[in-house]
Each structure stands twice: as C-alpha cells, then as structure tokens.
Amino acid sequence: MIIELNNPLFKQALPILKQIESHGYEAYFVGGSVRDYLLELEIHDIDIATSATPEEVKEIFPVTIDVGIEHGTVIVRYKGESYEITTFRVEGKYSDFRRPDTVDFVRNLEEDTLRRDFTINALAIDKEGQVYDYHGGIADLNKALIRAVGNPKERFNEDALRMLRAIRFASQLGFEIDSKTMEAIKELAPLIEKIAMERILIEFTKFLKGKFFTTQSHTLVSSQLYQYLPFPKTLNIDDLVIRLNNDFKPFEDNNIEKSDVLVWGNLLFHLGQIYEQDDRQLMRQWKQSNETTQQSIVFKELRKMSIDDILEPMNLYRYDTKILKLIEKFYLIHGFLTTPLITEKINQLPIQSRQEMQMNGQQLMTLLEMDRGGPILGQLLGEIEEEIVNSRLANNYHDIKKYVQLKTL
Ligand code: ATP
Ligand code: MG
Numbered sequence: 001m002i003i004e005l006n007n008p009l010f011k012q013a014l015p016i017l018k019q020i021e022s023h024g025y026e027a028y029f030v031g032g033s034v035r036d037y038l039l040e041l042e043i044h045d046i047d048i049a050t051s052a053t054p055e056e057v058k059e060i061f062p063v064t065i066d067v068g069i070e071h072g073t074v075i076v077r078y079k080g081e082s083y084e085i086t087t088f089r090v091e092g093k094y095s096d097f098r099r100p101d102t103v104d105f106v107r108n109l110e111e112d113t114l115r116r117d118f119t120i121n122a123l124a125i126d127k128e129g130q131v132y133d134y135h136g137g138i139a140d141l142n143k144a145l146i147r148a149v150g151n152p153k154e155r156f157n158e159d160a161l162r163m164l165r166a167i168r169f170a171s172q173l174g175f176e177i178d179s180k181t182m183e184a185i186k187e188l189a190p191l192i193e194k195i196a197m198e199r200i201l202i203e204f205t206k207f208l209k210g211k212f213f214t215t216q217s218h219t220l221v222s223s224q225l226y227q228y229l230p231f232p233k234t235l236n237i238d239d240l241v242i243r244l245n246n247d248f249k250p251f252e253d254n255n256i257e258k259s260d261v262l263v264w265g266n267l268l269f270h271l272g273q274i275y276e277q278d279d280r281q282l283m284r285q286w287k288q289s290n291e292t293t294q295q296s297i298v299f300k301e302l303r304k305m306s307i308d309d310i311l312e313p314m315n316l317y318r319y320d321t322k323i324l325k326l327i328e329k330f331y332l333i334h335g336f337l338t339t340p341l342i343t344e345k346i347n348q349l350p351i352q353s354r355q356e357m358q359m360n361g362q363q364l365m366t367l368l369e370m371d372r373g374g375p376i377l378g379q380l381l382g383e384i385e386e387e388i389v390n391s392r393l394a395n396n397y398h399d400i401k402k403y404v405q406l407k408t409l
Contacts, residue, residue, distance in 0.1 A: 001130075001131045001133070001138065002128065002129050002130050002131070003037075003038070003125070003129045003131060004129055005125070005127075005129045007037055007043060009033070009043055009046055010029065010033075010037070010043075010046065010125075012079060012081065013029070013046045013048070013078070013081070013083060014127060015078070016048060016061075016076060016078055016083060016085075017029070017048065017126070017127040018127055019060060019061070020048075020050050020052055020057070020060060020085075021127065023052070023056070023060055025050055025051045025052035025056065026050060026051040026108075026109065026126075027048055027049070027050040027051075027052070027085075027126075027127075028048065028049050028050075028109060028124035028125060028126050028132065029046055029047070029048060029124065029125045030047050030048065030049040030112075030116075030123070030124045030125075031047040031049075031116075031121055032044070032045075032047065032121065033045065033046045033047060034123045034124060034125050034131075035120050035121055035123060035137075035141070037125075038123070038131075038138070038141055039141060039173070045082075045083075045084070046083055047083075047084050047085075047086065048083055048084065048085045048086070049085075049086055049087075049088055049109065049112055049124065050085055050086070050087060050088065051087070051088055051107045051108070051109075052087065053072075053087050053105055054066075054069045054072055054073070054074045054087055057074050057076065057085050057087070058074060061076045061077075061078070063076070063077040063078075064076050064077070065077065065082075067084070070103065071086070071089075071103055072086050072087035072088075072089045072103055072105060073085065073086045073087075087105045088105065088106045088107060088108060088109060088111060088112035089103050089104060089105050089106060089112060089115065090103075090104050090106050090111055090112070090114065090115055091103060091104075091115045091158065109124055109132060110132075110134050113132075113134050113135065113149065114134075114149060114150065116149055117148065117149065117155065117159075117162045117165055117166075118137075118140075118146050118147060118148060118149060118162075118165075118166070118169065119135040119136055119137040119140045119147050119148075119149055120137050120140050120141050120145075120146065120147075120169075120175075121137075121169075122134065122135050122137055122149050123137040123138070135149050135150075140178075144173070144174065144175045144176060145175055145176055145177075145178050146166050146169050146170055146173075146175045146176070146177045146178060146181065147177075147178035147180075147181050148162070148166075148178070148180075148181045148184070152178075152180055152181045152183075152184035152185075153184045153187070153188065155184075156184055156185065156188045156191065157188065157191070160188065160191035160192050160194055160195050161192075161195045161199050161200070161203065163185045163188065163189065163191070163192060163223065163225060164192060164195075164200060164203040164204060164207070164225060165203055166181060166182075166185060166219075166223075167207055167216070167219040167220055167223055167225065168203045168204070168206045168207040168210065170210075170212070170216040170219050171206070171207045171208075171209075171210025171211075171212055171213045171216045171217070171219070172206060172207075172210040172211060172212065173210075173212065174211070174212030174215060174216065175216075177219060177223075182219075182222065182223065185223045185224075185225065186222070186223060186224050189223060189224040189225050189227065189228055190227075190228055192225055192228045192229070193228050197230075197285070197286060197287040198287050200229070200286075201286050201287050201288065204229065204286075205260055205263065205264075207220070208244075208258070208263035208264075208267070209257070209258045209259075209260070209263055211252060211255075212252065213244070213245070213248050213252065214245040214248055214249050214252055217241045217244065217245055218241065220237070220241065221237050221238060221241060230282065230285035230286050231271075232271060232274075232275040232277055234275065235275075236274070239274070240267075240270055240271070240274075243270045244266065244267065244270065247266045247330075248263075248266075250333045250334055250335075251333060254333065256333060259326065260292050260296075261292060261295045261296050261299055261323065261326060262299070262326060262330065264283075264288070264292060264296040264299075265295070265296040265297075265298075265299025265300050265303065265323075265326075266299070266300075266303070267296075268282070268283075268296050268297065268299075268300040269299070269300040269303045269304070272300060272304075279293075279296075279297050279300065280293060280297070283296070283297075295320065295322070295323055298319060298320055298323045299323050299326060299327060301319075302319065302323060302324065302327040303327060303330075307331065307336065307337060310324070310327065311341065311342075311345055313349055313389045313390050313391070314386060314389055314390065316342070316345055316346050316349060317346075317349055317351075317352075317389045321342075321346060324342050324346070325342055325343070328340060328341070328342045349389060350388050350389060350391055350395050351385075351388055351389065351395055354381075354385060356395070357381075357384065357385060357388065357395060357400075358395050358396050358397045358400060359381075359384060359397055359400040359401070359404075361373060361377060361381060363397070364377060364380065364381060364404065365377065367401060367404060368404070368408065380404070380407070383407075384400055384403065384404070387403065388400075
C-alpha cells in the first residue's frame with residue numbers, strides 16, 4: 001500500500017529520511033505517528049527507525065542530542081524540531097519483566113517490528129509513502145483492534161507495562177482489545193507490580209484522559225490490572241468506574257480534552273467519598289509530581305463545596321485561580337452552571353493579594369509600637385485582610401488604622 005505523505009509534519013521530516021538514505025542506510029517513520037496518520041487523527045511527534053547505528057546517525061546530522069544511546073536512540077534537531085531516531089533493534093533477554101538486559105542492533109525493519117508492542121504500533125512508512133505492515137496492523141486498524149505483535153504472553157512477560165499500554169490505547173482510540181491479548185493480560189496482570197511507578201503513571205494518566213474513556217473504562221476492570229495499582233485495598237472498582245464515567249462523559253460528548261488535574265482531582269474526590277485515605281500519601285505512591293498533587297487536592301476540596309460556597313469572596317481570594325477556573329469549567333460542561341462567573345467575581349474583589357493591602361506588617365508594628373513580629377501580628381493582618389476581601393473594611397491606611405485602634409483598645 002502506498003499513501004500520500006501530505007501531512008505537514010511528515011513533509012517537514014521527509015528530508016531526514018532522505019538524508020539518512022543518501023548515506024546508504026534505510027530509514028522509516030514508525031510508531032504512533034504512522035498509526036494516527038492512517039486513522040486520520042492529528043499526529044504529534046514523529047519517530048524514525050533506521051538501519052544506521054547511533055554513531056552513524058550522529059555523523060550524518062550536525063546537531064544531535066544523546067538520550068539513550070545504549071537503547072539505540074539519538075535525537076536529531078532539524079529545522080527547529082526534535083526527532084527521535086532509533087536504530088533497528090531486537091531486545092535481548094528480559095529477566096525482570098521490564099527492560100531488556102541487552103539491546104542488539106539489527107539491520108532490517110522486519111526484525112525491529114517484532115519488538116514493538118501492538119500490531120497498530122508496528123507499522124512503518126518509507127519516504128515514498130510505502131507502508132510496511134508485517135503483522136496485520138492495517139487490518140487491525142480497520143477492525144479497531146488492539147492486538148499484541150506475536151504471542152501476547154511472551155510480549156507481556158518481556159515488558160509488563162505493555163498490558164497497561166493496551167488499556168490506554170483502548171481508551172485513547174476507542175478500540176477493543178483482541179480476546180487472546182486480553183486473556184494474556186488477565187493472566188499476567190500481577191506482573192505490573194514489577195514496573196517502575198513512573199512508567200505506570202504516564203500510561204495510567206493517558207488511560208484516564210482518553211477520548212473514549214467511558215466506553216473503554218471497563219477494560220481496567222476486566223483486565224484485573226486495577227488490583228495491582230495503588231488503590232485503597234477495599235476498592236469497589238465497578239463503583240469507581242461508574243462515577244468517573246459520569247464525570248467524563250460530557251467531556252467526551254463535546255470533544256473537550258481533560259487535563260491531568262481534572263482526572264486526578266476527580267479520582268481523589270471519589271476515593272475520598274468512600275474511603276478513609278491520605279491524599280498526599282496516595283499521590284506519593286503513584287509518584288505524582290508535587291504540583292499535580294497539590295492542584296488535584298485543591299480541585300477535590302472545591303468539588304466538595306457548593307457553587308455558592310466557591311463563590312464566597314474569601315474562597316475566590318484564597319484558592320488558586322487556575323483550579324477555580326477548572327472547577328468552573330467542570331460545572332459548566334455538566335450544566336450545573338450556565339455562565340462563567342469566576343473571572344469576573346475575582347476581578348471584583350477589593351484586593352487580589354496581600355501585597356495590595358494598604359497596611360503592611362512593618363506599618364502595623366509601628367502603629368502598635370511593637371519591636372518585632374509574631375503570631376499576634378500575623379493573626380491581626382489576616383483579620384484585616386479578610387475584612388477587606390469581604391468589603392467590610394475599606395482598603396486605605398486611614399480606615400485600617402481606625403479598625404486596628406478599635407480592636408486593640
Ligand atoms: P503516543 O501517541 O502516545 O506517543 P506511541 O505509539 O507513539 O503513542 P510511544 O510510547 O511514543 O507511543 O512509543 C513509540 C513506539 O515505540 C510505539 O508505537 C511502539 O511501536 C514502540 N513502543 C513504545 N513502548 C513500547 C513497549 N513498552 N514495548 C514495545 N514497544 C513499545
Ligand atoms: Mg510517540
């Protein structure tokens with residue numbers, strides 16, 4: 001099959017294939033970009049596979065970055081873009097269910113495709129648009145099927161993360177998982193515990209954010225994978241999935257992307273409704289970043305409040321604007337709110353931050369004839385701040401001074 005490479009990203013990367021070939025090696029577009037292009041989806045980053053070794057690739061291009069030479073990958077910078085170029089390889093023995101112990105470079109594409117996870121990810125295109133499909137990937141794209149390359153049990157024993165990747169692609173593409181592939185996952189699901197949490201988190205977050213989550217979320221249950229992920233021990237997975245489906249359905253219906261904080265914030269909210277749990281500890285188990293943890297907890301806190309409570313001046317003042325807008329978006333999409341209010345209400349607040357108060361700590365100390373700060377000063381400043389935010393006290397030095405004098409009589 002020959003296809004027309006009329007996607008601008010492919011066009012821009014085409015000279016890289018040509019340049020590698022002009023040095024006597026083979027080079028192909030591979031992986032996600034090929035899959036997504038054939039599905040007529042937007043493509044993001046372009047991966048290239050080549051018969052040239054990393055050293056040989058580095059000799060061809062003036063600007064390269066070493067990222068994983070031992071795995072055969074170099075990044076080539078070309079016209080302001082980065083491309084991952086990986087040497088054809090077969091993976092050596094896997095003794096620990098995760099990464100191969102050794103990587104052997106090979107000189108042909110077909111052998112390289114044997115180490116890829118799913119047939120739809122094992123497609124390649126050359127510079128003429130010729131498609132190479134050694135494992136029935138095109139047929140599976142047409143059938144909307146996720147099927148392991150070769151023997152699924154062997155593939156999941158080699159790298160257990162692939163099981164989680166299967167459900168994440170199901171959620172992203174709305175595909176079904178081939179029955180033999182699913183049987184293998186059910187059997188080998190416990191192996192997921194061998195995988196580094198950082199890799200799990202990436203795939204699981206993509207699963208939650210998938211455009212087809214609500215129709216494919218059942219794969220988390222039927223695959224048994226949930227049992228080996230950091231959830232509360234007494235988790236009722238069916239209930240959790242129903243709750244998340246309700247949350248995410250309108251996003252899918254309206255083709256709106258879900259952010260990391262939206263999916264994790266809602267997950268924390270539902271877990272918190274049912275289980276006693278320490279959110280920070282849970283997020284640490286998932287190896288979440290501090291930023292996503294913090295923001296997801298704020299989202300959860302806001303979701304526990306009524307809309308009227310959220311709109312209280314002190315809450316608008318205190319909570320991160322970004323998360324306030326996110327909960328607003330959530331309620332708008334769900335139809336619980338009909339017009340956006342948050343930005344306007346925040347702009348109407350008498351002050352946006354403590355810096356805008358017309359009385360600072362130093363001035364207050366002078367006023368009270370104190371020679372150093374302390375808890376009382378902090379508390380008083382906090383009270384003044386709250387009075388101003390609630391429009392009960394005007395934000396000018398004179399009025400604040402009067403307020404302080406009355407308070408400290
Ligand atoms: P995305 O659109 O999310 O980037 P992708 O298919 O490009 O999807 P990547 O994780 O970027 O996924 O991997 C690129 C390619 O490398 C895959 O398409 C697949 O061929 C191969 N691959 C990645 N991870 C694995 C793995 N754990 N086992 C086997 N092959 C893998
Ligand atoms: Mg990719």
